Amino acid sequence: MSKRSGEHRQPPLRIFVLDCQALSLAVRGDRKMIAWLDLAARGQADVVTSPMTVVEAHDGRITDQRWDWVLARLNVPNIGKDEARQARRLLADAKLHGHKYAIDAVLAVIAGRQKGQVTVLTSDVDDLEKLVPDTIVVKKV
Numbered sequence: 001m002s003k004r005s006g007e008h009r010q011p012p013l014r015i016f017v018l019d020c021q022a023l024s025l026a027v028r029g030d031r032k033m034i035a036w037l038d039l040a041a042r043g044q045a046d047v048v049t050s051p052m053t054v055v056e057a058h059d060g061r062i063t064d065q066r067w068d069w070v071l072a073r074l075n076v077p078n079i080g081k082d083e084a085r086q087a088r089r090l091l092a093d094a095k096l097h098g099h100k101y102a103i104d105a106v107l108a109v110i111a112g113r114q115k116g117q118v119t120v121l122t123s124d125v126d127d128l129e130k131l132v133p134d135t136i137v138v139k140k141v
Helices: 020-027 031-041 051-056 064-071 081-093 099-112 125-131
Strands: 014-018 045-048 117-122 137-140
Touching: 014 020, 014 031, 014 099, 020 031, 020 051, 020 064, 020 117, 031 045, 051 099, 081 099, 099 117, 099 125, 117 125, 125 137
Parallel strands: 014 045, 014 117, 117 137
Antiparallel strands: none
């Protein structure tokens, strides 16, 4: 017996994309950020960031063990030339340029490639809203 289309469908996966500030909050143990990481650990969401964001958020006061704990709960996709080209196009379309926006543009590319209900958690709401499609929610942390 087969199920008809639309019956017993699972809701779209919730995906939280972390910028530098959001990732920094997670490694410092912020309760709200830890709750999102716990959702990921239970398979109820996916938490994603860019490799560049991991580097940007580095804080020598945080132990390697703490970083390892957080990174074990994150999806950090690889980036290459295609993503760099797409980020460059996003910046050009938004009339932005320079290092201030580079990591945000890569994060926007990664957010745009996710499937599900995507929310970008950021301290730079204005910048990210210029770079991501309207289907992605941008929320201030």
